[in-house]
Amino acid sequence: MSPDPAQPADVRRTVPIVALIVAIAAFMQNLDGAIINTSLPQMARSFGVTSVDLSFGITAYMLASAAISPLAHWLSQRFGSRTVLVGALLTFTFASLWCGLAHSLPMFVAARVAQGFGGALMIPIGLAVVMRNTPASEMMRITAYTVWPALLAPVIGPVLGGFITQAASWRWNFWLNLPIGLAGAMAMLRYVPQERDDDRPPLDMRGFALCALGLTCLLAGFQRSSTSGVEREVAIGLILVGLVAGWAAIRHLRRHHSPLLSLVSLSRRSVTYASLYPGGLFRAVFSTAPLLLPLLFQLGFGLSPVAAGGWVLVYFCGNIGIKPATSLILRRFGFRTVMLVDGVLVTLSLVALGLVTPGTPKVLLVLLLLFAGAVRSMQLTSVTTLAFADIPGPERSAASNLLSMLQQAFSAAGVAIAAFSLSLFQAIFHSSVVMLPELHAAFLLTACICLVATVGLVAMPRDLGREVSGHPG
Incomplete structure (x- = not known):
């Protein structure tokens, strides 16, 4: 893909700004998905249906997003990355307005489908623009901008969504996207380069x-x-x-x-380790936390949603607190050493979460949550950065589309693993509802999966990603 002649010759100078804009758009999208669960009872009463019926809204978004996402790279080649990115953000934004105005379930589902179409294109195209113009030496710093939405939104979403629903209305969970989306679209028009491929292949x-x-x-x-x-x-x-x-x-x-999708990047060692095995398993494990942690504190400890949200925020602080040191640690020790040691630490943190009880000292619980959040953040940043470590710049655009689809699949698999494990252990323990034993067992199961992923790092080459980390290997 070639930049528009009207763009500055060195678009790399604006890459940090573009990365931040894309991160804000991704945060808006991820937050929207995280907060909807807390509003289901109120939304169900508004539409005169059950909370189970409203799951169609969640499913509709997911399936619409999955159906359109393979087209992301081709559309950016055909119409230009900036045009498609702005169009996707505006589609998502005005579909959010439509969601808030919905007065029936069919209308809400239709709005969620439109949201899914827009959301499916934002992350892969935005990530492609950023990664295509980022030199290897700046990869870790730029990736930090793109990782934080995945860390923050699932954690603070339920708390924020509950507060907005209680203080105002569930509709404001969607309407708040309007000013953010419009501001993001204007920023994209100003800073995102218009890159397209004049020799694009047919669809x-x-x-x-x-x-x-x-x-x-x-x-x-x-x-x-x-x-x-x-x-x-x-x-x-x-x-x-x-x-x-x-x-x-x-x-x-x-x-x-x-x-439609080039599979050349699958032959790259960085992609194999970061996005398939063991990186895919790590991503699946990490996607279980937003589901299991709130349940641990609400169903296992018997806390109110607000109190449970407070404890989850401690975990969120661990996610963020390690961020300033992530690049320094990777430069000092390299990807293999950091990911291998951190994989063991993530496993131990999951085992510890599978042992805590309401009687666990609060100080110890705070330290455990901070530790669990920090090691999760370190590993997620590492696998995300490593995925592009040995992919040449011209190849990153097509690779970002493929990698986004892989991430989506593994994340969905992780949520399924968490939900399935809870129902499985309910049957094993002959329990009619999910309680502390089922939650403990689910955390221990995810610890086993994490251990399997960590073992896969033993064979990882020591010099993999050294151009990005700066570590000699």
Whole structure:
């Protein structure tokens, strides 16, 4: 892709600003998804339906996002990265306004579909613009901007959403996106370069259909896997269809002369370790925290939602507190050493969370949550940065689309693992509701998965990512 002639010759000078703009847009998107769960009872009363019925709104967003996401790279080639990015942000913003104005479930679901279309394009295209113009030596610093939305939004979303719903109305959870989205769009028009490919290939319709089918079926299956009876059988069927479609998509993309998604980056060692195994498992484990932690304090400890949110915020402080030292630690010790040691520490933190009780001293619990948040942040930053470590600049645009899809799939799998484990341990312990034993067992299960991921780092080359970290290896 080539920059628009009207853009400054050295767009790298504005990369930190672009990264921050993209991060704010991603934060808005992630926060929107995190806060909706806290508003479900109030929304259900407004629409005259049950909270379970409103899950269609969550599913509609997820499936719409999954269906359109494979087109991100091609659309940016066709219309220009700035045009598509601004269009995606405005679509998401005005769909948020529509969500807040909805007075029926069908209207709300339609608005969520529109939100999903916009949200699906923001992160991969924005990330592509940033990474394509970032030199390897600046990768860690720039990646820090793009990681914080994934760390902050799932943690503070439930607390913020609960406060807004209680103090005003659930509709304001969506309407607050309007000023943020409009300001972000204006900033994008000012700072994001208009990059397009004049020699773009025609749209690979078969590749798009297979990718969209595979991703939507996998994510829908993962989401429904915690149900029982016929619903679980449907979930398993969706996962199988998704796997078959995914296999067919990979086969097609490898053979097509101009595929919708280039799989060249999958041959890079950095992508293998950071986005598949073991990095994919780490990302799945990390996505369980926003679900398990609030349940631990509310159902396991018997705390109110507000009190539970306060404890989750301690975990959030650990996420943020380690941020200033992350780059220094990676430069001093290198990716392999940091990720291997940190993987062990993440595993131990999950084991500890699987042992805490309401009688655990508060000081000890605070220290544990700060520690758990810090090591999670370190590992997530490491795998995110490492993914682009040995991908050449011209290849990063296509790679960002593929990596975003992988991240989405592994994150959804992690939520499914957490939900499925709780229902499994309910059956094992013959419990009618989720209580402390089921939550302890779920944390210990995630610790086992994290340990398996950590073992995969043993074979990781010592010099991998040294151009980014500056460590000799």
